[in-house]
Amino acid sequence: MKNTIKSIGRVALFLVILVVLLQITNKVFDPGYWFPSGWIQDRTARLAQLSLEEEGTLDVLNVGDSESLSAIIPMELWHDQGITSFNCGCDGMRLPECYTTLRTAFQKQKPKVVLLETGLLYRLDFDQDYQSLVAENIYYYFYGLRYHNMWKSFANQKGVRAYFKGYVVNNCIGVYEGPEDYMIETKEADQVTTRNKRFFKAIMNLCEREGVEVVLYSVPAPVNYNTYKHNGIQMLADEYGLKYIDFNMNWKEIGIDWSKDSQDRGDHLNRDGGIKLSTWLGNWLMDEFDLPDHRSDPELAEQWDYLYDYCEYTSDVLKGTNTGNVTEEMREKLTVDGDFRQPGYDR
């Protein structure tokens, strides 16, 4: 018995020291604390920048996978309606990651609306879902681990992507040539799985606790979406009494032109498509929610107008590229005072 207690004590001491070490590294890898947040250049960059946003300044948050990433342009919502928003979507985002993203965001922000793109509700993989769940819980407390790749910037060029409140410019055009009436009429539904419903419920509970309204939306994506999914999401929305906008149903109304507005043949929208969707969504948000127009706030206006202009400029420079990656030539154009100009959040 004595030996058992001794052994448990040793294990506990080992773990305590480990936690202390991880807490120390949390500080080292705290975005923008020691190292510029621009050094984070992977999919975690958005969350890093979100955590550096000034407290209580964002009214709308967007979460979802790459579909949402390419569709919601915060700069447009600002420019047209004065809405302060952040696109914290991620490539391949899974529901546990979505939960942690919102949980992290709510530490500093009190948004009125969360836009949740529905693609991630159809991601199915037992292994990956639960691995993501474990990883996300660890990252939440030991966030240094989420940004652990930051050390690579010591050895690499800094800044290869420009983020605009989470949005990355993509001007590529991939013409969608499939049928336009891809949303066939049917009553059948591709229901969200029980597991994903459980994860979704956790997100809903979190938002409810924070007093945030959730809006479900689906980005127009003929190669990715169909009426079965639409019906499945509609059922979920009805169950929770949520608003659901399926842009696959009204892509004509928002003016999507499949010969110009898709970056990859009907999967993701490009910047032009994103502008159209964001403009429509901005008007809808202003109609449905009592969102303030922040354009009259000089402090916010200075930052957001600058970013808007810079986003336009970046978009011009990046014309013709198929990703947000910046070539050496473009880098030179986007370099100010010897450093690549990452729209900054650094302390």
Add this chain to the structure above:
Amino acid sequence: MGYHTNLYLLVFLPAVLLLYQLTPRKFRPYTLLAASYAYFFVMSRMLFLVLAGLTAATHWFGLWIFSTDAAGREALAGADKTQKKELKKQFQNKKRHVLQLGILLILAVLFYAQYLTWTVGNLNSLFSVLGTSITIPAIKTFFPIGISFYSMEAIGYLADVYWDRIPVERNLAKLALFLAFFPQLMEGPIARYTDTADQLWKGNPLRLTNISEGFCRILWGLFKKMIVADRLAKVVDMIFDNYRNFHGYLIIFGAIAYTVQLYMEFSGSIDIVIGSARMFDVRLPENFNQPFAAESSGEFWRRWHMSLGTWFKNYLFYPVTVSKPVKNWSKTARKKYGKYASMVGTSAMALLPVWLATGIWHGPRWTYLFYGFYYFVILLAEVAISPPWQEFAKAHGINTDARWYHLLLRFKTWIVIFIGELFFRAETMTKALHMFGSIFRGFHPDHTLAEIFLNPDNISLQAADYMAVVAGVIVVALVGHYREKGVPVMEKIQTARTPVRWAVYYALIMAILYFGAYGAGFMPVDLIYAGF
């Protein structure tokens, strides 16, 4: 839930350890068995029934072999001298037929799961080439994880019972645990019944020293896999997936990168496996012993995937060598052609089935079969060349003990290994031969190395990733070097004072957490050998 995933390391393994410790000693093996089947269920769902069925069949055939043997002994005891010889032969034949039936059944399941689709495809191609209109329709098969591993263990068990090396196991649960022990399930090492069955059944309580040893081994495995192998996987994929774009030294680089990746990945996951088992006070057989220090291909295979080599040696090589046809041939050849020719011929007869089986064991691919045949040729050449070379060296005063000589041998072995792995990694023979041919042409690449290996359009690795790989390889090589010199590095860490030991653990943990390839930009890389 591969062994390298957070789900296994932070949830499953700790939960099983806790549950195991909380269970009364008598029932601990059952906890391990339940955990093993739960693990299997998570990985292969209802296909756990295949494992359960194979286990039941192995158990039953074991008992049948034993009862046949017992009946034979009984009959012999009551028989007179004239009957004895005939009876012995009769029961021996029956016993052998039971063994053959048991092995055949296991191999049939393995064939159905692993090779049927491939065989049907090849037969259809053959029919098409012959101009016949015969087409065998595609048959739906299944692939339960680890089937190649526990099938071998089951066959080994039956053979050992047959040869009276072990007593038959009457306890089905004990045999089931031997075949299904979760850390071994996906990647081996392939154990003999005497290696692990008793240890697993003891249900020893958890001890801090075992946990500590196991923990250290797991960290070491993760270090190899996450810092080196998972990064190199991207380089290897880029070269092998776009092999037509690469020539000359870039193909050689691809073969070397794959060899290093495979070693780091496989030996790393075996470290995790051995470490996991160690926590339960179970010592699994080792699978690697500094294979790149080998000075011949034969030695390489005694150091690489050792449990597979040992299995084939015990259950195929020796039986073939001592079989009547080979013995008779050897005797005749010795008289007719002399000792040397007889030795080479006998080796060829014993090596050929072993190496074809080794090749095809890896899966249904012609490249694997070629890989086996390649090593057959190389090993036979080593057997054939060795005696005359020794004589030549002696006659010409070549100092075979000199350092340069050993380095040369090692370098030669590396070349053999790299070529072998090139064929092993390529999915088809066409691709493998194209890549091999490309080595000898196009030594003037259009692009610089940086343009190829640092171009984000080609690969998502950065200069820092390559630095991490190099640093990781240096650390692993240094540890290997000291082990080769006889310094038991792991044991030294275990016997070091607590602050030193803990410092090593923390250093490893921090290295893995901060320099490991995981999280953003890295898709988890599946365990290579889990697919075999």
